[in-house]
Amino acid sequence: MKYIDEYRDERLARALAAEISRQVTRSWVLMEICGGQTHTLMRYGIDELLPPQIELVHGPGCPVCVTALETIDKAIQLASRPEVTLVSYGDMLRVPGSHSDLFRVKAGGGDVRVVYSPVDALNVARANPERRVVFFAIGFETTAPANAMAAWQARREGLRNFSMLVSHVLVPPAIRLLLNSPGNRVQAFIAPGHVCTVMGYREYEALSREFRVPIVVGGFEPVDLLEAISMLVAQLEAGRAEVENQYVRSVCYEGNLPAQRIMQEVFEVCDRKWRGVGPIPQSGLKLRPEFAAHDAEQVFELADVATEEPAVCISAQVLQGLKKPVDCPAFARTCTPENPLGAPMVSAEGACAAYYQYRRHAVKA
Numbered sequence: 001m002k003y004i005d006e007y008r009d010e011r012l013a014r015a016l017a018a019e020i021s022r023q024v025t026r027s028w029v030l031m032e033i034c035g036g037q038t039h040t041l042m043r044y045g046i047d048e049l050l051p052p053q054i055e056l057v058h059g060p061g062c063p064v065c066v067t068a069l070e071t072i073d074k075a076i077q078l079a080s081r082p083e084v085t086l087v088s089y090g091d092m093l094r095v096p097g098s099h100s101d102l103f104r105v106k107a108g109g110g111d112v113r114v115v116y117s118p119v120d121a122l123n124v125a126r127a128n129p130e131r132r133v134v135f136f137a138i139g140f141e142t143t144a145p146a147n148a149m150a151a152w153q154a155r156r157e158g159l160r161n162f163s164m165l166v167s168h169v170l171v172p173p174a175i176r177l178l179l180n181s182p183g184n185r186v187q188a189f190i191a192p193g194h195v196c197t198v199m200g201y202r203e204y205e206a207l208s209r210e211f212r213v214p215i216v217v218g219g220f221e222p223v224d225l226l227e228a229i230s231m232l233v234a235q236l237e238a239g240r241a242e243v244e245n246q247y248v249r250s251v252c253y254e255g256n257l258p259a260q261r262i263m264q265e266v267f268e269v270c271d272r273k274w275r276g277v278g279p280i281p282q283s284g285l286k287l288r289p290e291f292a293a294h295d296a297e298q299v300f301e302l303a304d305v306a307t308e309e310p311a312v313c314i315s316a317q318v319l320q321g322l323k324k325p326v327d328c329p330a331f332a333r334t335c336t337p338e339n340p341l342g343a344p345m346v347s348a349e350g351a352c353a354a355y356y357q358y359r360r361h362a363v364k365a
């Protein structure tokens with residue numbers, strides 16, 4: 001497969017791992033922010049290829065995992081209404097809410113449909129004018145421009161039966177929270193390449209300067225990640241703290257300016273609660289008042305709901321890199337992808353799902 005194979009080249013990967021072994025003189029803790037990167041690390045055994053001085057911990061970059069429990073419960077509330085069609089990406093259906101999930105609502109007769117893009121969501125609304133169609137719009141900066149376009153298009157068309165339950169989150173405020181945490185052990189970050197494709201990497205410079213922490217924008221293939229780790233180790237060993245870009249084939253300094261413009265036109269920054277992590281100031285996006293007619297929170301006057309997380313789930317620590325999935329007593333016992341107790345076991349980007357899929361043998365006795 002041209003253009004991908006070279007990033008999965010075993011010889012190149014082993015050479016980079018050997019280079020990292022030559023570079024390293026002491027222990028370092030590195031965090032990959034994105035759940036897609038976590039899955040690559042696990043799938044290709046990159047953590048096992050690295051010298052023992054390098055510890056990789058996994059960050060909060062799984063959009064399904066960090067969508068607040070309150071928001072999941074609101075989506076369940078909406079999907080249970082007879083006049084509502086709730087459209088969502090497939091991953092969200094099995095994420096546990098306080099007492100149920102969207103899959104069960106669907107099984108009980110609720111009109112819950114899986115879509116693959118915001119365009120599909122708009123099409124459902126156009127084709128079903130008698131239904132009140134709500135699109136569950138979640139994700140990081142990566143998905144925000146396309147979701148913004150959906151709201152923009154609905155407003156332009158006067159598509160009154162289309163609204164969005166928005167739960168977008170932003171990466172830099174989460175990194176700031178981790179770095180300010182008293183228990184923080186992370187000394188360098190692999191920033192998420194897809195987010196930076198949209199946003200560029202200017203906004204990471206202030207973080208790197210303020211906390212004296214190296215940040216390298218990384219891609220998603222094994223060679224990308226090994227190269228990003230090598231760049232971070234070079235900085236750490238030399239006492240440097242800069243922002244560098246490994247993912248040059250996709251990311252430029254300014255990012256995608258038209259995508260940023262549509263995001264700014266439709267969304268505004270707000271405080272946001274992250275599942276497992278808690279409230280993070282200025283870490284979310286919500287629809288601007290001009291789009292109130294397409295804001296499900298306002299259209300349906302959704303009230304705050306009381307939530308309940310399973311006591312056994314340690315996803316809060318997992319998402320902040322403080323614990324590994326195998327440290328959870330429920331991992332691969334009472335919590336599995338078939339019967340998930342927490343969101344990180346559901347999502348294709350969840351750290352618990354990655355460990356389950358590639359490291360079942362690592363369950364603690």
Ligand code: SF4
Nearest residue numbers: 313314328335342352
């Ligand atoms: S294994 Fe399950 S219960 Fe444990 S932290 Fe992960 S999602 Fe939560």
